[in-house]
Amino acid sequence: MPQKVGFLYSGSNNSMGPLLTQFSRLLPPNIPVIPKHADDDYSRLRPDAGDLIRQGVDVLVAAGGPVSAFAARDETAQQQPPKPPVVFTSVTDPVGTGLVGGNLTGVAGLTTEMDLTRLRLLQELKPSIKKIGVLANGSRPFVDSQIDKLKRAADPNLDLPVEKAYAPNVPEIGAAIKRLVNTHQVEALLVTADPFFNSRRNVVIHEVAQVQRPAIYQWREFAEDGGLMSFGPNIDEEYAAAADYTVRCLNSTNPATIPIYQPTKFELVFNLRTASALGLSIPPRLLARAELIP
Numbered sequence: 001m002p003q004k005v006g007f008l009y010s011g012s013n014n015s016m017g018p019l020l021t022q023f024s025r026l027l028p029p030n031i032p033v034i035p036k037h038a039d040d041d042y043s044r045l046r047p048d049a050g051d052l053i054r055q056g057v058d059v060l061v062a063a064g065g066p067v068s069a070f071a072a073r074d075e076t077a078q079q080q081p082p083k084p085p086v087v088f089t090s091v092t093d094p095v096g097t098g099l100v101g102g103n104l105t106g107v108a109g110l111t112t113e114m115d116l117t118r119l120r121l122l123q124e125l126k127p128s129i130k131k132i133g134v135l136a137n138g139s140r141p142f143v144d145s146q147i148d149k150l151k152r153a154a155d156p157n158l159d160l161p162v163e164k165a166y167a168p169n170v171p172e173i174g175a176a177i178k179r180l181v182n183t184h185q186v187e188a189l190l191v192t193a194d195p196f197f198n199s200r201r202n203v204v205i206h207e208v209a210q211v212q213r214p215a216i217y218q219w220r221e222f223a224e225d226g227g228l229m230s231f232g233p234n235i236d237e238e239y240a241a242a243a244d245y246t247v248r249c250l251n252s253t254n255p256a257t258i259p260i261y262q263p264t265k266f267e268l269v270f271n272l273r274t275a276s277a278l279g280l281s282i283p284p285r286l287l288a289r290a291e292l293i294p
Contacts, residue, residue, distance in 0.1 A: 003250055006052030006084075007035045008072055010045060010064035011199035019063060022236055026243035031250065038068075040169075040196050042139060045071035053079060059249045061242060062088040064195035065109065066141050069099050076103055085249040089242050090193075094260050097142065105245055105255040107238045108262050111193035111218060112146045116153050118216045118231050121268070122188045123158060124286060125229070126214060129187045131161045133180030133213075135173075135204075137194040138166030147192075170200055174207040181211040193218035193232065201225055214278055223269040223293055228278065233263030267291060 005027065009016040016037045024033045034055060036048040049072050052060055062072035069088035076083045088106030091099055092113065099106070115134075123129055134150065136143050143166070151162045163184040165176035180186045189208060191197055197204050198219060205226045208215045217223070218232035241261040249255055268290040270282055282290070 001056070002030070002032070003058045004032045004034060004056065005246055005250075006049075006055070006057035006060045007033050008045065008049050008052060008060060008062050008064075008068050009035065009037045009195075010040065010042060010068045011037065011195040012039050013037045015195070015199040016063075019235070019239055022239045023061070023063075023243050023246075026240055027247065028250075040199060042067045042071075046075050049075035053084060057084055059246050060084045060086050061246060062086055062106070063239075063242070064090065065111075066091050066097060066099070067139075067195075069094075069104075069106065070097075070141065073099060073104060085255040087242050087245045087249060087255070089238055090195075092142075092146070100260060101256050103255055105249075105258040106260060107241050107245075108260050109193065109238070110233055110263055112150070114218070114232060114266075115150050115190060115192065116157065118190050118218075119150075119154055119158055119160065119162070121229070121231055121286070122190065122214065122216050123160060124283065126188065126280065129160070131163065131184070131186045132188045132190055133177075133184060133186030134162055134164045134190045134192060135176055135180070135197075136164060136166055136192045137196045138168035139196070140194055168196075170203060173197075173200065173203055174210070177207045177211055181213060187213065189213050189215035191215055191217045191222070191227075201227075209274075209277075212278065214280060220267050220269045220291075223271045223274075226271060226274055228271055228274045228280075229290075230267070230269045232266060234265045234267055237263055237265050269293060 038044040062068035090109035167173045167176040223230040
């Protein structure tokens with residue numbers, strides 16, 4: 001029977017397309033990929049994972065962060081052996097969150113782990129900043145502990161107060177950003193890495209532009225689409241690693257023996273037009289490290 005791969009994604013169909021294309025082109029040409037997207041409705045993920053398993057996928061790729069990975073893990077745990085291997089992407093702390101071993105392997109996202117570095121970059125860009133707002137997806141697993149950990153780290157390391165606001169749905173994005181600026185008087189914003197925000201990045205960028213505050217994101221696509229700056233791993237590298245791990249599993253490698261992939265390439269990207277609109281001059285030290293989008 002021909003092999004096939006399931007692709008379970010937590011975000012929207014539109015944002016899944018480029019990732020699915022990047023992933024699929026690195027598989028052998030005779031391997032079909034069956035996609036499922038939850039459109040940010042996380043209650044759909046486990047049923048979708050179950051449907052892919054019933055279709056007989058040989059590997060289940062859980063793309064779009066920890067919510068997809070947990071759904072794939074929990075659904076495959078209900079199956080009789082042999083259980084399909086799960087290859088996840090963009091997961092924060094896969095060891096600490098119990099996503100290692102058994103039929104699981106994948107790519108560590110280094111998402112929230114790099115947020116303190118992103119705060120430092122904002123501070124270096126504009127040293128006069130006295131308070132930063134952090135926008136997070138309130139539906140993300142462990143979001144409270146992750147943001148509280150960041151706040152505790154920022155205070156002694158940066159002497160920089162951090163305020164948080166959650167946006168679990170599209171209407172709340174603008175409201176949360178305005179609350180950070182108008183109520184908490186933040187002078188800059190950090191938009192945390194999340195498939196929900198990536199799926200709706202044009203909305204996020206538009207709402208940030210309305211409040212005229214510098215903001216930093218994880219993925220370079222935000223800077224390419226008009227956000228001020230981004231710093232994080234290269235998403236193409238992540239999905240290339242996921243494709244490689246999928247091929248290994250298709251070739252009968254035990255996923256428990258495949259080490260979690262750690263990204264090696266990090267990119268600092270500035271949008272010069274947005275910097276000019278905000279009246280910002282990028283310091284030479286940052287310019288020397290950055291890729292610039294005119």
